[in-house]
Amino acid sequence: MKQYDIEFVSQEVNISKSKLRYYEKHGLIKNIERDDQNNRVYNEQNIELIKLIACLRRLNVPIRKIKQNIDVNHFNDESLEGILLEHKRVLREKVEEYNAYISEIDGKLERAGVKEV
Structure with missing residues (x-):
């Protein structure tokens, strides 16, 4: 080996x-x-x-x-699959959370009259 x-x-x-x-x-x-x-x-x-x-x-x-x-x-394949699926779910939740933050920031920028470059 x-x-x-x-x-x-x-x-x-x-x-x-x-x-x-x-x-x-x-x-x-x-x-x-x-x-x-x-x-x-x-x-x-x-x-x-x-x-x-x-x-x-x-x-x-x-x-x-x-x-x-x-x-x-x-x-084993089953436990690995479960771990990966769980963490994929968590990552999706994080993406949704970050998208909400981005929308909130965009709203504040828009209200302030700031345009993105």
Whole structure:
């Protein structure tokens, strides 16, 4: 099985090495092997999990929620689908909230006679 160092994984997934260590410390990434110099050594499965974690974090899924799913079942398709659907719903609510703010600002600007450029 091919193995990768932390530098490669950091660049491949586009997250910092410190964030990788943080994820490991908080139990999101488990069973990371070590080489003879005690450096972390990642495999393909680790990298795929890290990519998933990074994606979920970009969606603002809390680390606690990600960890719960990793602890329970290492993200089967059903649990992942549920998490993604829930966060899609939350993001849509945020979009509606921001659109309401924009409309409110537009109304104030219009009343003030300000025209957008």
